[in-house]
Amino acid sequence: MTTIIRKSGWMCASAAAVLLLASIQGCGNGNDNGGDKVQVANGGGSAAGSEAAASSAGQGKPTEVNDPRCPELTDGIDQSKTFTWMYSVGNTSFDPDKINTNNSQMYLFPIYDSLVYVDDSGKPQPMLATSWKLTDEGKTLEFKLRENWTYHDGTPFDAASVKANIERSKTLPGSFNANSLESVQSVEVVDAHTVRLHTDGGAGALVGVLGGSAGMMMSPAAFDKSGEDIKPTGGSGPYRMTSYQPGNKVEYTAVDNYWDDDAQNVAKMVFLISGDDNARLNAVITGAADSTFLRASMYEPAKQAGLVVCQRPSLSSYNVKLNTKRSEFDDKRVRQAISYAINRESVKQVTDGFCEPSRQLFPPSYFASNPEIDNEKLYDPDKAKQLLKDAGLADGFSFDLEVINLSLYQQIAEIIQYNLAQVGIKMSITPKSIGLLSENFSVKKSADAVLEEQKASSDPSILTSEYYLADGFSNPGGYTTDEITRLNSEAMNSADANKRAPIYAKLFKAVAEEAYPNITLCHLTTPFVMNKTVVGLNIHTDGAREFRGVGIDPGRK
Amino acid sequence: MLKILISRIAAAVPLLAIISFLIFSLIVLIPGDPAVSLAGQNPTPAQIAAIRDTLGLNEPFLVRYWHWVSGLLQGDLGHSLFSSQPVWVDITARLPTTVSLVGLCMLIAVVLGVALGAVAGLRAGSWMDRAATVLASIGVAVPYFWVGMLLIMTLSVTYPLFPSVGYVPLTQDPWQWFRHLALPAFALSLTPSAIIARQTRASLVTVMSEDYIRTARAKGLSPVRIVVKHALKNAALPVITVFGIEMSRLLGSTVVIEQLFSLPGIGKLAYDAVFNRDFPVVQGVVLVAAGMVIFINILVDVSYAYFNPRVR
Numbered sequence: 001m002t003t004i005i006r007k008s009g010w011m012c013a014s015a016a017a018v019l020l021l022a023s024i025q026g027c028g029n030g031n032d033n034g035g036d037k038v039q040v041a042n043g044g045g046s047a048a049g050s051e052a053a054a055s056s057a058g059q060g061k062p063t064e065v066n067d068p069r070c071p072e073l074t075d076g077i078d079q080s081k082t083f084t085w086m087y088s089v090g091n092t093s094f095d096p097d098k099i100n101t102n103n104s105q106m107y108l109f110p111i112y113d114s115l116v117y118v119d120d121s122g123k124p125q126p127m128l129a130t131s132w133k134l135t136d137e138g139k140t141l142e143f144k145l146r147e148n149w150t151y152h153d154g155t156p157f158d159a160a161s162v163k164a165n166i167e168r169s170k171t172l173p174g175s176f177n178a179n180s181l182e183s184v185q186s187v188e189v190v191d192a193h194t195v196r197l198h199t200d201g202g203a204g205a206l207v208g209v210l211g212g213s214a215g216m217m218m219s220p221a222a223f224d225k226s227g228e229d230i231k232p233t234g235g236s237g238p239y240r241m242t243s244y245q246p247g248n249k250v251e252y253t254a255v256d257n258y259w260d261d262d263a264q265n266v267a268k269m270v271f272l273i274s275g276d277d278n279a280r281l282n283a284v285i286t287g288a289a290d291s292t293f294l295r296a297s298m299y300e301p302a303k304q305a306g307l308v309v310c311q312r313p314s315l316s317s318y319n320v321k322l323n324t325k326r327s328e329f330d331d332k333r334v335r336q337a338i339s340y341a342i343n344r345e346s347v348k349q350v351t352d353g354f355c356e357p358s359r360q361l362f363p364p365s366y367f368a369s370n371p372e373i374d375n376e377k378l379y380d381p382d383k384a385k386q387l388l389k390d391a392g393l394a395d396g397f398s399f400d401l402e403v404i405n406l407s408l409y410q411q412i413a414e415i416i417q418y419n420l421a422q423v424g425i426k427m428s429i430t431p432k433s434i435g436l437l438s439e440n441f442s443v444k445k446s447a448d449a450v451l452e453e454q455k456a457s458s459d460p461s462i463l464t465s466e467y468y469l470a471d472g473f474s475n476p477g478g479y480t481t482d483e484i485t486r487l488n489s490e491a492m493n494s495a496d497a498n499k500r501a502p503i504y505a506k507l508f509k510a511v512a513e514e515a516y517p518n519i520t521l522c523h524l525t526t527p528f529v530m531n532k533t534v535v536g537l538n539i540h541t542d543g544a545r546e547f548r549g550v551g552i553d554p555g556r557k
Numbered sequence: 558m559l560k561i562l563i564s565r566i567a568a569a570v571p572l573l574a575i576i577s578f579l580i581f582s583l584i585v586l587i588p589g590d591p592a593v594s595l596a597g598q599n600p601t602p603a604q605i606a607a608i609r610d611t612l613g614l615n616e617p618f619l620v621r622y623w624h625w626v627s628g629l630l631q632g633d634l635g636h637s638l639f640s641s642q643p644v645w646v647d648i649t650a651r652l653p654t655t656v657s658l659v660g661l662c663m664l665i666a667v668v669l670g671v672a673l674g675a676v677a678g679l680r681a682g683s684w685m686d687r688a689a690t691v692l693a694s695i696g697v698a699v700p701y702f703w704v705g706m707l708l709i710m711t712l713s714v715t716y717p718l719f720p721s722v723g724y725v726p727l728t729q730d731p732w733q734w735f736r737h738l739a740l741p742a743f744a745l746s747l748t749p750s751a752i753i754a755r756q757t758r759a760s761l762v763t764v765m766s767e768d769y770i771r772t773a774r775a776k777g778l779s780p781v782r783i784v785v786k787h788a789l790k791n792a793a794l795p796v797i798t799v800f801g802i803e804m805s806r807l808l809g810s811t812v813v814i815e816q817l818f819s820l821p822g823i824g825k826l827a828y829d830a831v832f833n834r835d836f837p838v839v840q841g842v843v844l845v846a847a848g849m850v851i852f853i854n855i856l857v858d859v860s861y862a863y864f865n866p867r868v869r
Binding site: 229249275283289 | 608817
């Protein structure tokens with residue numbers, strides 16, 4: 001017996017190794033946080049809405065979603081307190097150019113100020129740049145810079161350091177920000193506090209871009225310092241990182257004499273990391289954390305625990321993306337038919353109400369959208385049938401939809417499958433791991449269509465270029481028109497949201513008329529949960545997890 | 558005993574070589590191209606191709622394997638694709654948490670399991686025996702992650718006695734270290750406790766009917782001395798085997814429990830690495846886990862020699 005047991009023990013050694021690998025691979029197929037991290041190809045900003053709905057959809061009756069704002073800042077805040085936030089995934093680096101995921105930006109916001117601050121409504125505001133203007137027919141962007149400010153290591157913040165930062169972001173091998181700054185041809189130091197960015201056109205779009213990691217200012221003295229990506233010393237923001245346990249915890253401590261008193265309402269910030277939904281909610285209930293984001297399934301338990309729940313519509317959306325080089329998708333009438341055939345209210349139902357039906361890329365509340373588009377009837381199967389008949393496809397056609405192998409995406413796909421079958425289109429569903437979806441659709445261009453969550457981005461031009469230009473990453477069929485291309489460029493030539501809004505309204509009207517090959521289903525909302533002491537937390541519509549100015553009011557317990 | 562130790566270590570080398578090849582082969586099965594994940598926003602095909610080239614993903618499988626193994630032989634597990642940190646640094650930072658968790662878990666399992674098994678084995682057929690058997694059956698049947706969730710709901714949320722998330726190193730604060738690990742370790746220990754209890758019971762029932770126990774009784778030795786000095790030592794061999802197997806199994810279980818309790822161990826590291834398609838980290842973690850399993854088995858083999866002179 002002893003011999004048998006001993007042998008089995010040795011066999012167990014190799015078997016356990018294989019099993020461990022198999023078990024983590026198995027887990028890999030069931031997690032949606034990986035989606036937050038790997039869908040970097042979908043634009044800037046962090047994952048706004050995947051949290052809202054990506055779990056256990058369809059359970060119980062849908063939650064009514066309105067727009068309750070989070071508690072506002074009070075006079076009772078205690079600035080010696082710590083604010084603890086808990087998120088599902090960690091960061092990859094503390095160097096703005098060396099991060100690999102959009103989510104990592106969240107961990108950099110306390111440390112680095114950027115040239116521009118994208119506020120919670122998605123509009124650019126002054127930050128390290130106090131003002132900006134476009135010249136040279138939209139090709140040059142001039143920034144006036146904040147004076148009397150230094151990096152955390154004592155290096156003065158000036159135009160030369162801005163030039164060094166932008167040039168580094170463009171040229172550092174593997175830089176996360178290189179693509180965003182592609183249009184920048186050169187950076188000119190006009191004087192100590194004025195800098196000009198010369199581009200090959202569309203400089204206006206850079207303003208929003210410079211509100212994210214591409215505009216984060218890091219001390220040039222820290223550029224090549226060893227270990228800077230895990231122990232940053234060259235920050236420029238209200239906090240410095242003082243403790244880091246990878247994958248577990250990051251601690252930030254307020255810097256002295258920060259230029260904006262309103263941004264520094266707590267002495268410390270702590271970001272905890274856990275991929276488990278319940279662990280995060282329990283942490284807030286037990287006081288281990290002050291706030292976290294909610295998935296739909298956690299909404300009711302959070303309310304029942306007496307916690308504060310607030311939410312806001314985001315720029316994230318669910319989209320069916322069609323490859324116009326495959327199936328029958330090169331015909332505009334077919335694309336229109338699919339859009340009319342899908343009952344978006346049913347999609348809202350399976351997301352527990354956390355997704356507002358729409359057929360345009362951005363929600364009507366965002367400046368870069370056309371509110372009139374969604375006034376039309378979204379669901380019209382009879383019209384869909386007529387359009388198919390007009391296209392000579394009265395007997396229908398078939399195609400395959402690749403979806404993320406998570407239950408929610410498959411449930412949405414099944415609704416679409418049912419809706420399309422009613423108008424005669426046969427759609428098969430192929431579940432794929434999240435990593436393969438973009439690869440098959442955008443890189444190999446082998447998928448007919450995919451269902452994906454489109455993440456928000458800091459400037460509308462990032463997504464419009466991705467979807468509507470001939471070489472866009474999410475446009476494998478290369479479908480475009482001269483008018484759309486022109487309007488996209490025109491919108492990028494202005495830095496003023498008020499001037500850009502009518503251009504985007506025209507662009508989305510043209511997109512709707514052409515029935516572009518991304519069919520937006522609905523826009524996700526972003527619910528946060530927090531204990532009663534948290535005040536001044538703003539939910540950013542572009543999905544940035546950014547806690548500038550958050551405070552703790554102990555009297556509200 | 559030294560001879561046994563040397564022979565086992567010698568046997569472990571080819572085994573590790575085979576495992577390393579298996580790990581490298583299996584990793585290819587994880588779907589998704591890390592180059593696409595790393596390419597950033599709206600990448601061009603040329604940028605993706607350049608990243609593939611930099612990572613060496615275009616090289617033939619065996620060439621990539623050879624590069625990896627050559628690095629391993631020099632103590633280099635490679636660098637994380639995402640954090641750019643050496644994999645070895647990532648693993649050593651997380652290892653103390655997992656070792657603490659598994660260690661505490663096995664301590665609970667041995668104490669609980671041996672006590673329960675001894676009570677049952679020494680009173681075979683009694684109500685205590687039946688009760689212990691029922692308890693052991695429950696311990697085997699109940700999923701540990703479900704027990705973990707139950708413990709969180711009761712002892713963290715409803716009655717906030719233990720924290721539901723996080724970890725404090727032993728060196729920093731032993732009491733907080735224990736508080737953070739108590740619930741996950743207890744949840745994980747139920748199955749090994751039950752299996753050890755069953756094994757202890759079965760062994761004790763057999764041993765207690767042996768002639769030398771009857772002789773010891775006849776000599777007038779006290780029951781405690783008979784059980785502790787004679788019976789338990791001889792009953793220990795199968796229990797040690799179970800201990801080794803359970804330790805190996807527990808390493809896999811940490812992937813789930815560390816996620817549930819948000820413990821920064823190697824299980825959580827592996828979990829995160831899989832989602833990032835961070836192949837070097839996944840390979841490193843699995844290799845280290847396999848190495849630990851082999852190490853545990855060597856210890857088990859050597860302890861056989863200690864407990865059973867016939868093995869020497």
